[in-house]
Amino acid sequence: MKFPKNFMFGYSWSGFQFEMGLPGSEVESDWWVWVHDKENIASGLVSGDLPENGPAYWHLYKQDHDIAEKLGMDCIRGGIEWARIFPKPTFDVKVDVEKDEEGNIISVDVPESTIKELEKIANMEALEHYRKIYSDWKERGKTFILNLYHWPLPLWIHDPIAVRKLGPDRAPAGWLDEKTVVEFVKFAAFVAYHLDDLVDMWSTMNEPNVVYNQGYINLRSGFPPGYLSFEAAEKAKFNLIQAHIGAYDAIKEYSEKSVGVIYAFAWHDPLAEEYKDEVEEIRKKDYEFVTILHSKGKLDWIGVNYYSRLVYGAKDGHLVPLPGYGFMSERGGFAKSGRPASDFGWEMYPEGLENLLKYLNNAYELPMIITENGMADAADRYRPHYLVSHLKAVYNAMKEGADVRGYLHWSLTDNYEWAQGFRMRFGLVYVDFETKKRYLRPSALVFREIATQKEIPEELAHLADLKFVTRK
Numbered sequence: 001m002k003f004p005k006n007f008m009f010g011y012s013w014s015g016f017q018f019e020m021g022l023p024g025s026e027v028e029s030d031w032w033v034w035v036h037d038k039e040n041i042a043s044g045l046v047s048g049d050l051p052e053n054g055p056a057y058w059h060l061y062k063q064d065h066d067i068a069e070k071l072g073m074d075c076i077r078g079g080i081e082w083a084r085i086f087p088k089p090t091f092d093v094k095v096d097v098e099k100d101e102e103g104n105i106i107s108v109d110v111p112e113s114t115i116k117e118l119e120k121i122a123n124m125e126a127l128e129h130y131r132k133i134y135s136d137w138k139e140r141g142k143t144f145i146l147n148l149y150h151w152p153l154p155l156w157i158h159d160p161i162a163v164r165k166l167g168p169d170r171a172p173a174g175w176l177d178e179k180t181v182v183e184f185v186k187f188a189a190f191v192a193y194h195l196d197d198l199v200d201m202w203s204t205m206n207e208p209n210v211v212y213n214q215g216y217i218n219l220r221s222g223f224p225p226g227y228l229s230f231e232a233a234e235k236a237k238f239n240l241i242q243a244h245i246g247a248y249d250a251i252k253e254y255s256e257k258s259v260g261v262i263y264a265f266a267w268h269d270p271l272a273e274e275y276k277d278e279v280e281e282i283r284k285k286d287y288e289f290v291t292i293l294h295s296k297g298k299l300d301w302i303g304v305n306y307y308s309r310l311v312y313g314a315k316d317g318h319l320v321p322l323p324g325y326g327f328m329s330e331r332g333g334f335a336k337s338g339r340p341a342s343d344f345g346w347e348m349y350p351e352g353l354e355n356l357l358k359y360l361n362n363a364y365e366l367p368m369i370i371t372e373n374g375m376a377d378a379a380d381r382y383r384p385h386y387l388v389s390h391l392k393a394v395y396n397a398m399k400e401g402a403d404v405r406g407y408l409h410w411s412l413t414d415n416y417e418w419a420q421g422f423r424m425r426f427g428l429v430y431v432d433f434e435t436k437k438r439y440l441r442p443s444a445l446v447f448r449e450i451a452t453q454k455e456i457p458e459e460l461a462h463l464a465d466l467k468f469v470t471r472k
């Protein structure tokens with residue numbers, strides 16, 4: 001199975017999960033206070049592991065780029081932490097905001113004069129260090145995708161502990177506050193103005209759907225602010241859509257490159273044929289954020305994050321995602337389908353990726369990049385199979401006309417998995433967090449074979465069809 005010669009292979013990283021690990025790389029944000037909060041740790045909502053003990057990419061980026069190059073990678077999707085660039089509030093830097101009659105933001109104008117004002121309160125050393133990190137990869141003749149927002153917010157934008165204790169009206173409320181939209185657009189313009197020469201493709205945000213679903217509805221996920229409210233989730237969703245649109249326009253002021261969004265796409269299956277139509281409605285609703293951006297012409301490409309599926313069945317007269325399948329399978333066990341689940345309890349379901357890519361290609365007709373795909377598998381027992389079976393799914397979808405430009409694995413190295421800390425290991429490369437030393441897992445060699453040849457060679461294709469003995 002041969003991929004096009006310009007098909008890209010690589011990996012994705014995010015600031016909070018990868019940068020910290022050696023002294024001098026720490027940065028305060030809502031996620032920082034959230035994972036250090038004693039009550040969150042005591043209640044088990046977060047692991048108690050700390051990001052400052054992470055893989056130290058801020059200092060060791062050359063090492064990881066060397067490994068990535070050795071594994072045949074030619075594209076990295078990376079991030080930039082808003083809390084690093086603007087540790088202090090940017091509210092006092094005034095901009096013109098145009099709103100419609102309902103008060104929705106139509107545009108935020110960030111001219112060069114405003115950028116110069118922002119430079120006076122920005123952390124220009126952090127900006128320069130990001131330039132060094134990105135340049136080290138670009139100087140190797142590689143492709144770089146920069147994503148502006150991957151979940152942490154500056155504390156002056158969002159204080160999650162205060163929101164949970166006092167409510168969003170008496171604390172910096174993050175995406176519940178439309179002021180955040182304006183500040184995010186300033187950040188986007190500032191970064192595009194300063195770093196566009198190093199960026200091949202832009203993304204405004206990673207998985208906005210996870211931010212509003214996990215933060216305000218699925219509280220067991222351990223996401224900030226852990227404030228249960230359906231209307232808060234809707235408000236956050238609305239403001240995130242405004243933020244993407246504002247950032248899209250702001251980037252276009254300073255860049256000719258394409259601007260997309262990276263989204264968490266689960267695949268949805270009905271447990272029985274009779275639920276088919278209702279599940280199609282659920283799928284449409286789940287992808288609505290992307291549909292809205294596309295309908296407004298504010299989307300040049302789609303970052304597809306795919307891991308597993310959700311299977312829907314009837315419970316008390318309505319359709320719900322069923323435990324025992326997809327994301328809701330037993331950690332380190334087997335899904336009810338008989339397929340193995342990851343250390344995180346996510347069923348391996350490569351068909352979902354093939355179905356998803358065909359569906360998205362038909363729905364949006366935009367270039368796509370798999371910006372995340374991988375599994376928590378500390379022992380690397382299943383990862384070779386997971387990797388080849390999902391690459392085969394991409395290959396099959398492309399054969400059916402899906403416009404996929406690349407596959408970026410999640411991830412190169414083990415890293416800080418949010419509320420789970422270091423317990424969930426997603427790396428092709430194992431990290432000893434004491435010594436920060438990197439070690440290749442067997443699946444890294446499988447990745448290298450495929451990425452260097454841009455092909456799933458015959459002698460590795462069998463890995464897609466492995467059958468694992470279930471406990472039964």
Ligand SMILES: OC[C@@H]1[C@@H](O)[C@H](O)[C@@H](O)c2[nH]c(CCc3ccccc3)c[n+]21
Nearest residue numbers: 014206207210264265266305307410417
């Ligand atoms: O959990 C592994 C990775 C995280 O480390 C990334 O930061 C994040 O972008 C990320 N997203 C997902 C998918 C989570 C999800 C999918 C579908 C529905 C809800 C959540 C998995 N991951």
